[in-house]
Amino acid sequence: MSDLGRLVAGRYRLAERVGRGGMGTVWRAEDELLGRHVAVKKLHVPPHLDDDEIRTLHERTRREARSAARITHAHVIVVHDVVDDEGLPCIVMEYIPSVTLGDVLAERGSLAPAEAARHGLAMAAALRAAHDAGVLHRDVKPANVLLGHDGRTVLTDFGIAVESGTPSLTRTGELIGSVRYLAPERLRSAEPSPACDLWSLGVTLYEAVEGRHPFERGTAMETAYAIATEPHAPPRAAGELAPLIEGLLVKDPEHRTPAHEAERLLRRAAATGPGTGTGTAVIDPAGPASVPAPAAPARRDGRGTGRRAALWCGSAAVVAGCVTGGVLLWPGDGGEASGARPATGASRPAVPPVPSGYHLARQEGGLALPVRDGWTRKNLPGGDVAYIDPTGLVGLRVNVAEFAGSDPVEHWRRTEESQTRRDNPGYERVRMAATTFRGAPAGYWEFTFDGKARKFRAVEMAFSDDDGTQYVVYLSAPNERWKQYRPVFDAAVKGIRLDG
Template sequence: MSDPGGLLVGRYRLAERVGRGGMGTVWRAEDVLLGRDVAVKKLIVPPHLDDDEVRILHERMRREARSAARITHPNVIVVHDVVDDEGLPCLVMEYVPSITLGDAIKERGPLGPGEAARIGCAVAAALRAAHDAGVLHRDVKPANVLLGHDGRVILTDFGIALAAGTPSLTTTGKWVGSMDYVAPERLTSKAGDPGPASDLWALGATLYQAVEGRPPFRRATPFATAHAIAFDELEPPRGAGELSRVIEGLLAKEPGARMDAPQVERLLAQAAGEQTAPTGPPPLAVDAASRTASNTHTVPKTPMAAEPGRGRRVALRSLAAVAVAAAVAGGPLLINGYGGSDEPKDPASGGSTAGPHSSPAPSPSPVPAGYRLRKEDMGLSVPVPDGWRRTTTNNGEVAYVDPSGLVGLRLTAERFAGSDALRHWREVEEAQTRRDNPRYERVRMSATKFRGSPAGYWEFTFKGRTRDFRAVELAFAGSDGTQYVIYLSAPTAQWTTYRPVFDNAVNGIRFQE
């Protein structure tokens, strides 16, 4: 059924065709049961295919649904349902009024570095979530990046994704993916064994096209393009500005030499923040943040404004102990080792990526322009943006709130106890954090290092009363055993603008003598 007005499985009424790709046609449809718009992707089966090839197409679409369903992240498309229509599988997904990045480049020309950084940061976050879930996308390109009219950036089309533990659907002599965005290792003897670095190469090629208007190695024929990808030197981008470093770091020929997703996400967030941060403070909002911060019974360890849930006090207080326990237990080091250098960090060492013998950099970063070093009685000083107001709570927590009242930075210092903090943290996440914060979703919870010592990292999203929020926190210990937690929350729509506040604060922490 492929006509407007047609009803799939008695529930999804086709409204208009909004896109067409190599595997299917995408329709805007109405879910008549729930009364909402959805996107329906209907499989296209060319008439010349044999039975085995048709079977592979069917399985790819089902795998797309399974792969996307394994990832819970605001920058990854949500799949609602898989239905059959006349013997063909159809994917029912969230409908996002949008334009693809590829179409935006065609219509408007190359993007500025700030906008490219914002988009790239979101795609890097989506890839990090996919890789953490054991899913390789394998077809990252501008056509698969949606730019929502509401500002969202969404990675879509997991049709050729490869999930851990599943066999590849690629047959001998058949190629899947778009040649302009294929990593060198997939063109050589390692072609059958792609890894996360291959997706990051594709992100680099996508960013290059975003700022230059063309893919980095496109030649007259696919064969010539493949040869250039494998052997030719990269022509430095001319319109990338400060993104040149990230793009060149992603397009390194050797997978092991490329930046990883957390490094890329951090650097792009900083670039996007520098390009898109407001030039002056917005009008002062209702003083919801300070009212919340002064109420020890209802203070949420979520956003600074009084929009979200009732609290994560137990979770937050046990976080630093969890960091140590997780590191001792051999937990994965999935984020940058905050070391104070502005070079990309090796998560395992806390040092730069300059070489295998890099060592942690214990010195804090200089205080950035537009920030002021704020000294606290808890034994440390931290860079905070100019114009952010300081408040305290009855339990000794310090909060810095931006002029809008919706974004804030929190600092906590305590001594912790507990023989199994990691188990306690996870128990509290389900029993309290998810209960008290509507639509709480974990983005990442892992052990890491702070200046060479064990630390803990927690990033998540949740629903406030009127908007979505995202939050991040780092727990670490001082030399005297004091356990610190630094936390930032902001509206999801402004995350790329405000995430650099967290990174600048963490990288600039100074312990007092």
């Protein structure tokens, strides 16, 4: 009997089968409560399994949902719910009209290096977010990469992901994952690590540009042996991606290219070559960690770089408390906004024009940046300047301070985050990381919190100039309108002028 048209959990009506894998079938369904399309993944239970194996399958399905739900990132599939259907768990996810990277490679054979790099950059950002959340994917491969019709590249199928602190569902000696994409250390029964996912990313990139697997042999056993012991043929069509692919396919995980370097090389490769016409957009709200360098430090006056409370908490009044910290990069354009003073010895990059609907607002300390027309300037205690939108619910804050410390990310994690959690009900970290901004050390902090009448989202970037001055840009807005207002923050940081 076909499942087409069935109502799952009294809410999700199955409309079209859109995919089928080893662990389940994915349906496009209509959420009859909210009137939206969703994807429903139904578990497969082979008839020969015993009760313990069936319980393991059920638990893996629940873990898949939990693993994906722990990660907030534009390139990771969003999980809405886990429901029961005739005694089997089903995962309800966002529905993304798409094809898989595997489908595209089967049809086209291979991709141009720049196009492969753009997809790879999105995958690397998704893996970095997963690893930061304590989740290893363990099954990175072209079939698990969705290429959305809207341009998104999304990592999906966390069905065999493992979270830190959870017991294993595998038996001793059991290999989990697609053999063709397993890292050599996993074939030698080593514990999985983030480096294993990076190996799988390298195999996927090799396959994308070369049109073949780097270790393909006649049988799965021979392929596994080649992965563990034999060298791969050097990529011939990888262009700018060649050094990265070689670095990711190093058999010793200790010497494998790390995540931050992978993202840097992918960003560079994505910026080269002709347009591909795929429209792939790398949407990275946190920005990749380019290098593990110290970011802008706390102030000398002991206040730290941020008094973490909402600037705008559901009313037009500006609260004196503010946020500080984090760092933003733009993967789509090399991760570095133009216009800031470069590091010593570097040439000054071109300053982008002020976008339409914005004006250049000048601050003390030689800083100028684009601000939306019609926003009202307010001077806050401590020298901060805020620009408030007409509703009073959205604001952009700017601060210029003397350089005075070492690593703010460590400081945030040790002290600032606990204060933020205490002062802001419902605080949840989205992303906190050290990175670089136009070649200078920087840090990034993004989080959500509850205002009096609605949920808010905040993002902040801090970086230091080569003379030691620290610059901080912060945006807070209602969470449900975040996509509308996040570009205000991006435009401000991309358009920074120093000594303006």
